[in-house]
Amino acid sequence: MSNKTRVQILKWLKDPEGNFPPHQDIDHFDDGVCVGFIQDKTGLSQSTISTYLNAMQNANLVIPTRHGKWTYYRRNEEVIRDYLETLKKEL
Amino acid sequence: MSNKTRVQILKWLKDPEGNFPPHQDIDHFDDGVCVGFIQDKTGLSQSTISTYLNAMQNANLVIPTRHGKWTYYRRNEEVIRDYLETLKKEL
DNA sequence: TTTATATATCTAGAAAATTAGATATGAATG
């Protein structure tokens, strides 16, 4: 949560249709967006983005789903909501 | 906002009466809390806390007021509120 | 069952943040 790129990724994942091109195999974003698309959007290296997504997954902010060769990442809305509520309450 | 200690300071400043001893010269916390008290509470060095408070002031999160030898820091409630609202809206 | 593709992990260098000691400044006090 203390990194601009990672926060930006969370924001993009709020609206996959608006922020990413459609996937090849699937015609919806129910499981989120594949790593490659996120990487293209940030301009950072593949390994960096993979590391970021892994960190976000460890923090429970995103949920990964594997479909064949691809891993799709979507927001964990519940955790994000809790985080915002706690912050508003405590800060 | 990406540092535990600095966030903790903001939280403490929400309730100066509850978190800090009374000041020598002044019997209220209208202008906030002096640097020394904040330093004691964190256990970090004087220069570190001064640096932190300066950073927070640059980010407009706190407002300093000088009274004689002491500098008191208080929360900038408006900016903090805006920050939380923006985060809730955008994240 | 070799090859290609997408993602993950390992490693290490570069950059940024953290932190404290030394020193400076500004205000009160003897």
Added chain:
DNA sequence: CATTCATATCTAATTTTCTAGATATATAAA
């Protein structure tokens, strides 16, 4: 006006974060 006290600033060492290249793994395709 010399001294003391509170805070600020400067400098540098340490730690953490960022980031990419190399390599590994998993799946699909040829």
